[in-house]
Amino acid sequence: MRPVLPAVLRSTLFAFLLLSSAAILYTMHLNARTVRSLAESSLESTALSLSVSAESALRLSGGRRREDVREILSDRVVAFALIADAEGKVLFHTNPAQVGRVLEEERLRPLLENGMPRGRRVTLGTGLPAYEYDYPLRRPGGGAELLRLVIHTARADLLLSGVRRLWWAVGAVLAVLWAIGIALERVLTRQLRLQEEAGRRERLALIGQMTATLSHEIRNALGSVKGYTQWVDEKVDPSDPRKQGLAFALKGLGRIESLVNELLLYARQDACVLRPVDLRELAGALAREETAGWGGKTETDVDAGARVLADPEKLQRVLSNGIRNAIEAMGGEGTLRVAARADGKRVRVRIEDTGPGVPESERDRLFTPFHTTKADGTGLGLAYSRKVVEEMRGTVDLRNREGGGAVLEIILPKER
Ligand SMILES: Nc1ncnc2c1ncn2[C@@H]1O[C@H](COP(=O)(O)OP(=O)(O)O)[C@@H](O)[C@H]1O
Ligand SMILES: [Mg+2]
Structure with a gap:
């Protein structure tokens, strides 16, 4: 039975992580939005308060002494400021050299007509970010002029x-x-x-x-x-x-x-004693021994480099059982083939027969202890084989061959 606990635990853990991440990200997003709008409104309110001060200074002087506003606009946050008439002619500028210039802007007229101040972010000629604020100055005698304030955004940008x-x-x-x-x-x-x-x-x-x-x-x-x-x-x-x-x-x-x-x-719990085993000798000897008196044909085909790291005694039992199973499956005749190939860091041993093969319904039970289809079988050979081969860090499998018959494949670590 697969453990249920890890699956539940894993989903709980990841659900917790996902939820907490989502909560953190959402809170952070809300905070960031608040800070951003705070920064914008701080720029706007700074510009507005400076504009209103300038406007009242102008109103006090009857609109004549624009120079009075120079002091107000000399605030350190102001990059520059100007006053222009409805035609865009600059009447006042914090940089006196700019007075008399004409602003070529389309947004000037609608602004002066609808009378709402407007701000936007701009980039100065020096490459620094700034905030441009256009404020319509109402003149006592009617008509309007434009007060444009361009203020540094450093403090807001700090936020x-x-x-x-x-x-x-x-x-x-x-x-x-x-x-x-x-x-x-x-x-x-x-x-x-x-x-x-x-x-x-x-x-x-x-x-x-x-x-x-x-x-x-x-x-x-x-x-x-x-x-x-x-x-x-x-x-x-x-x-x-x-x-x-x-x-x-x-x-x-x-x-x-x-x-x-x-x-x-x-049932014995003794540990494997791993030693280099030369399969050429072992497989050849076992094939001869187990097939003595048998009527079929025997072929052995073992690579010279087929040397494995295994417990010799246990490996011998595994191979003997494999060969005996093959012969018992074939009956009195057939061809037994014992082959071993070195394949990278492993050696692949194959015991092939030309018997009836394994019915699909049996495949899952082959390695189960006491599973046998023979009248005098014990059903322990393959179970023992899997147990000890896995202890030797190898694998064992019994499959059907393409051309009929079965093949017992044992893969073991190669001798280093
Ligand atoms: N080469 C083979 N061809 C067909 N069936 C096989 C082969 N080897 C094993 N089997 C099947 O696997 C069963 C279990 O084998 P094993 O564990 O060696 O026990 P036993 O030989 O005592 O029956 C056998 O009874 C047989 O049904
Ligand atoms: Mg057997």
């Missing part, structure tokens, strides 16, 4: 650059938050997997221990029973009708013995 810095800080905080979240998820998943694996190992070890003890006891008792039966069998005359019963008993005892021996091997 905006503060916001930009804040965005960076928020970005960094979010990045750290996500990095921590992802790291946490990794650690948690790993921890849970390790725990689960440890639990599984513990259960298996317990079952293994019980099986080993039981098999051991049975084998000991079996030794005496078998010894006694054999002794009686030797004493009984071949013509005695009890001889047949004794033969049955001995056959049954032999079967129990081989089952218990295989069970003991499978």
Whole structure:
């Protein structure tokens, strides 16, 4: 069963991260918008208050002494200021050299007609940002003039650059938050997997221990029973009708013995002793040994470089079982092929036969302990093979061949 907890935990963690990120970003966006409009309205109110002061100074002097406003407009935030008439002729300028120039602007007339002050951001000839504010001055005698103030935006921009810095800080905080979240998820998943694996190992070890003890006891008792039966069998005359019963008993005892021996091997928890093994020697010898007396054809094709790092004794059992399975599948005839190829850092061993192959419905159960389709099988050969090959950091698989028959493929680390 797959662990349910990590999936729930992971979604909760990511949902939390997503929600908190969204909340932080939204709050930040609202703040930034407020600061931006604050900066704009501070520019506007500075310009407006300067304009109103200038206008009242002019009104006090009856509109004649424009020079009075020079003092007001000499404020440090003012880049320059001018007063122009309805035709755009500059009547006053903080830079006296500009007086008399004519403003060529289309927006002058509508402004003077509708009478609403207007501000906009501009860039000065020096490349500095500024705020241009046009204010219609109403003259006591009717008509209007334009007061244009261009003020520095440095102070307002300070607020905006503060916001930009804040965005960076928020970005960094979010990045750290996500990095921590992802790291946490990794650690948690790993921890849970390790725990689960440890639990599984513990259960298996317990079952293994019980099986080993039981098999051991049975084998000991079996030794005496078998010894006694054999002794009686030797004493009984071949013509005695009890001889047949004794033969049955001995056959049954032999079967129990081989089952218990295989069970003991499978349940044993001994560690693999890895050594370099030359497959040319081992595979050749095993193929000869296991096929002795068999009617089919045997081919061996092992690379000279097919040397693996494995537990020789266990590998021998795996290969013997593979060859025996192949022969048993083929019956009295067919072709057995044992091949081994060095393939990068691994060696691929193949035991191929021309038997009936594996039915699709069996495929999932082949490596399950006690699964057998043979009347006298134990169903422990492939289960044992997978267990020990995986302990040797290899893999084992039983598949059907394209041209019919089956192939047992064992992949093992190559000797370094
Ligand atoms: N080469 C093969 N061709 C067809 N079936 C096979 C082959 N090797 C194994 N099997 C199937 O896998 C089952 C399990 O094999 P194994 O674990 O060695 O146990 P056993 O040989 O005692 O039955 C066999 O009973 C058989 O059905
Ligand atoms: Mg077998």
